[in-house]
Each structure stands twice: as structure tokens, then as C-alpha cells.
Amino acid sequence: MRSLIPNMFSRSRRNLARWFTLSMGSILVSFATILYFLEAKEQLRAFDQELYSTTQMMAAGVEDGLYQEQQRISLEDVPILGGEALPFDNKIIYARWYTPKKQLLEFFGVTPSEQLNNQAGFQTIELNEAPKNSHEEKEGISTSVGQSKLLRQLTVPVFQDKQLIGYLEIAASLAPVEETLWTLRLFLIIGVPITLSIIGLTGWFLGGMAMQPIHESYEQLQRFTANASHELRTPLQAIRNHAQFGLLEPIDPDQQQNSLENIDQIAESMGMLISDLLFLARNEGQLKPEALELINLVNWLGALVEEYTHLAKAKNLEFTSVFPEQLVMLAINPDLMRQAVKNILSNAYRYTSSGGKVRLRVFIMSRWVVIEVQDSGIGIPEADLPHIFERFYRVDSVRSRHTGGFGLGLAIAQQIVQVHGGQIIAISRLGEGSTFQIKLPFTSKSSPSQAINTE
Numbered sequence: 191m192r193s194l195i196p197n198m199f200s201r202s203r204r205n206l207a208r209w210f211t212l213s214m215g216s217i218l219v220s221f222a223t224i225l226y227f228l229e230a231k232e233q234l235r236a237f238d239q240e241l242y243s244t245t246q247m248m249a250a251g252v253e254d255g256l257y258q259e260q261q262r263i264s265l266e267d268v269p270i271l272g273g274e275a276l277p278f279d280n281k282i283i284y285a286r287w288y289t290p291k292k293q294l295l296e297f298f299g300v301t302p303s304e305q306l307n308n309q310a311g312f313q314t315i316e317l318n319e320a321p322k323n324s325h326e327e328k329e330g331i332s333t334s335v336g337q338s339k340l341l342r343q344l345t346v347p348v349f350q351d352k353q354l355i356g357y358l359e360i361a362a363s364l365a366p367v368e369e370t371l372w373t374l375r376l377f378l379i380i381g382v383p384i385t386l387s388i389i390g391l392t393g394w395f396l397g398g399m400a401m402q403p404i405h406e407s408y409e410q411l412q413r414f415t416a417n418a419s420h421e422l423r424t425p426l427q428a429i430r431n432h433a434q435f436g437l438l439e440p441i442d443p444d445q446q447q448n449s450l451e452n453i454d455q456i457a458e459s460m461g462m463l464i465s466d467l468l469f470l471a472r473n474e475g476q477l478k479p480e481a482l483e484l485i486n487l488v489n490w491l492g493a494l495v496e497e498y499t500h501l502a503k504a505k506n507l508e509f510t511s512v513f514p515e516q517l518v519m520l521a522i523n524p525d526l527m528r529q530a531v532k533n534i535l536s537n538a539y540r541y542t543s544s545g546g547k548v549r550l551r552v553f554i555m556s557r558w559v560v561i562e563v564q565d566s567g568i569g570i571p572e573a574d575l576p577h578i579f580e581r582f583y584r585v586d587s588v589r590s591r592h593t594g595g596f597g598l599g600l601a602i603a604q605q606i607v608q609v610h611g612g613q614i615i616a617i618s619r620l621g622e623g624s625t626f627q628i629k630l631p632f633t634s635k636s637s638p639s640q641a642i643n644t645e
């Protein structure tokens with residue numbers, strides 16, 4: 191079982207990291223894909239724009255007029271098709287001029303069909319062979335068709351004076367767009383897995399952080415269960431011993447009576463332990479406002495003062511109480527708070543030997559009301575002081591067992607104070623006595639007008 195639990199924690203951590211990586215990874219991949227397609231679209235749009243400008247420039251060079259009383263088209267001044275040098279880049283693979291009747295008139299680059307078959311507009315086409323055109327070589331035009339066979343072709347009708355004078359068709363290699371997109375793909379192919387690994391590591395780290403408090407509370411629960419079972423096992427064993435002794439023959443009625451009384455005592459102490467455990471399990475979190483009652487603190491403590499004055503006489507202790515002059519109204523749960531103050535007062539009585547002093551004092555410190563119990567008892571060693579509020583913690587099991595404590599009294603007191611939004615502090619020096627302070631905040635139900643420093 192023990193080895194299963196750490197496994198369970200690392201499995202949960204792995205699952206958390208996996209789900210985190212998966213969800214973040216899918217967001218990342220979708221984002222990268224969208225980015226890639228948007229960039230591809232933008233690149234193609236810019237490319238098309240350039241191709242369109244080229245057709246416009248070429249179309250502007252076409253001259254349509256009457257030559258020897260015949261309507262003739264002159265392509266002399268058309269870049270690429272005419273004798274004109276290329277005023278722009280050399281990406282153009284081919285250019286063609288068709289008559290209004292879609293018959294081929296002039297071309298540059300790959301030999302076209304005699305008839306214009308294409309629709310006007312842009313087209314992406316694949317060129318199967320690298321062109322071996324002498325005209326092209328003569329012009330010194332380098333084509334990258336050998337590497338990339340993808341071309342972008344634009345066919346436009348050309349008008350002059352609202353009259354169709356022919357069709358211009360040009361195509362350029364898509365290699366530059368492909369190169370840019372390939373660089374982007376390479377960046378994404380390398381970048382996405384690296385980012386995914388970073389996300390995975392972050393997920394693993396976050397999973398660890400998320401599991402930490404669960405792990406801690408699990409360990410606390412395990413310690414608590416182990417301690418509780420240990421505490422219950424010892425008295426159970428004692429009950430069995432007394433019962434077996436009582437069953438022995440021949441039975442002495444006095445011994446039997448003694449055994450039964452012991453069993454009863456042990457069972458009572460077990461009952462107390464169980465109610466303490468239940469109390470700790472049930473009273474967590476913050477108290478709801480309806481569980482609070484506005485009380486006059488000094489009056490309310492009066493009953494406890496009376497009870498502990500009697501006890502002090504029986505234990506030969508000097509018990510004093512010091513309360514502020516002014517009215518202190520405080521919103522608390524009286525039953526729970528009584529339990530907390532009693533636990534601290536009982537400890538003071540328990541750990542102060544005959545002739546010692548115990549003082550109960552109430553004072554106001556800025557926005558806190560402090561209930562302080564001071565004793566001149568045996569004190570608490572410095573090393574134990576940070577642990578005394580832990581469940582089942584006993585400074586010295588011998589002295590605690592002797593005094594009958596389970597090590598739960600302070601844990602309960604602390605829990606009660608915390609559900610009231612307060613704090614509990616212990617100051618102690620071994621052999622010199624201890625001071626416990628319950629600091630309770632003035633809430634809206636309390637009377638803040640009373641909150642003046644009397645220190």
C-alpha cells in the first residue's frame with residue numbers, strides 16, 4: 191500500500207503534465223497552422239499583386255493602330271515580348287500574346303498552344319519539364335523551374351478605347367514564395383517540438399507544484415491516522431488485559447471489580463479521544479456568521495474564572511484574573527471558544543506544580559482582543575515550541591502520559607481560534623513557565639469602538 195501511494199502521486203503528476211502538454215500543445219499546433227496558412231495566403235497575395243502590375247506594365251506597351259490601312263498590333267515596345275529589356279525581375283517564365291480571337295501572336299519562353307484555352311484570371315500550374323528554349327537562353331533568363339515546377343499564371347484581356355485588342359498571359363515561378371514558406375515551415379518544424387518540450391517540462395513542474403499540497407495533506411492524514419490508531423491500540427490492549435484477568439478462575443470479586451473499573455476508565459478515555467478526533471475532523475474552515483454570538487467577553491469568562499478558582503484551591507495554585515475596565519463585546523462561538531480557553535487553562539494547571547501561579551488576562555491590542563494564560567510551570571523546551579500545536583505532539587510523552595493528555599488539546603485550541611479568524615501564540619522557557627495568547631480579531635459584529643490599546 192505504501193509503495194502504491196507514491197506511485198499514485200507520480201502517476202497523477204504525469205497525467206497532469208500530459209494533459210497540460212496536450213491542451214497547450216494543441217493550442218500551439220493550431221496557432222502554428224493558422225499562422226502558416228495566413229502567411230502563405232499573404233505571400234501569394236503579394237506575388238499576385240506583383241504579377242498583375244507586370245501585366246499592366248506590359249499591356250501599356252502594346253500599340254494598336256492602322257498600319258498601311260490595316261489594323262495592326264505592335265508588340266515592339268512590350269517588355270519581354272518585344273525587344274525591350276526586362277525592367278523588372280527575371281522571375282517570368284513565359285509571356286504570350288493572343289489576338290482577340292484567342293490565336294497565338296507572339297510568345298516568350300515555353301512554347302504554348304496556338305489557341306488560348308485558359309480562362310482570364312490567376313492559376314497555379316505545374317510545369318512538368320524544365321524549358322529548353324533557345325530564345326530563353328539567348329535572353330539570358332534563368333529559370334528556377336528545374337527546382338520548382340510550380341508556376342503562377344495570369345491571363346488578362348487587354349482593352350484599348352474600350353475595344354478588346356488581345357489577351358496577355360504571363361507566368362512566373364513560385365519558387366520565392368515556396369522558399370519563404372519552406373523557411374517558415376522549417377522554423378515551425380523545429381520551433382514547435384522545442385516549444386512542446388518546454389510546455390511538457392512546465393507541465394511537469396506545475397504538476398509537481400499542484401501535487402505538493404495534496405502530498406503534504408496526505409502525509410499529514412497518514413501521520414494522523416497512524417497516531418490515532420496507535421493511541422487507540424494501547425488502551426484497547428489494556429482493556430483486553432483487564433478483561434482476560436477478570437475472566438481468570440478462581441475469581442476474586444474485588445479483583446474483578448477492579449478490572450471492570452479499569453475497563454470503564456479506559457473506555458471513557460477512549461471516548462474522549464474519539465470525540466477529540468471527531469472534533470478536529472469536523473471543525474475545519476471558517477465559522478459562518480450565524481454560528482457567532484455577540485458576547486460580553488469579561489462576563490462570559492466569569493464562569494470559567496469561578497470554575498478554575500475552585501480547581502486552583504484543590505491543586506494548591508494561585509489563580510488570578512485581570513480584565514480591562516471597558517466593555518469588550520466580541521462575536522464568537524461561545525461553546526467552541528470555551529473549549530479552547532479551557533484547554534489552555536487546563537494545560538497551565540497540568541504543567542504547573544503545587545504552589546505555582548496561573549494568571550488569566552484579557553487586553554486589547556490594536557484590532558485584536560487578547561486572552562492570555564500565563565503560568566509559572568515547567569515550561570516547554572525551545573526545540574519543542576514550534577511543534578506543540580501539531581496533532582498528537584507531546585513534548586515529553588512520559589510527562590504527558592502521566593498527566594493523561596493525548597497531545598490534541600493545543601491542536602484543538604488552535605483550530606478553534608483559527609475558525610474565528612484568530613491566532614494562537616505560545617511563549618515559553620523551560621523551567622520558568624509558559625504564556626499562551628489567543629488573539630481574536632474585532633469583526634463587524636464586534637464593537638470596534640472598544641478597540642483601543644490599553645497596553
Ligand code: ADP
Pocket residue numbers: 537538541565567568569570578583584585586589590594595596597598599600601623624
Ligand atoms: P496534552 O493533552 O498532551 O497536554 P496538548 O496539545 O495540550 O497535549 O499540549 C502539547 C504539549 O505541549 C504537551 O505534551 C505539553 O508537554 C506541552 N504543554 C502544553 N501546555 C503547556 C504548559 N502550559 N506548560 C508546559 N508544557 C505545556
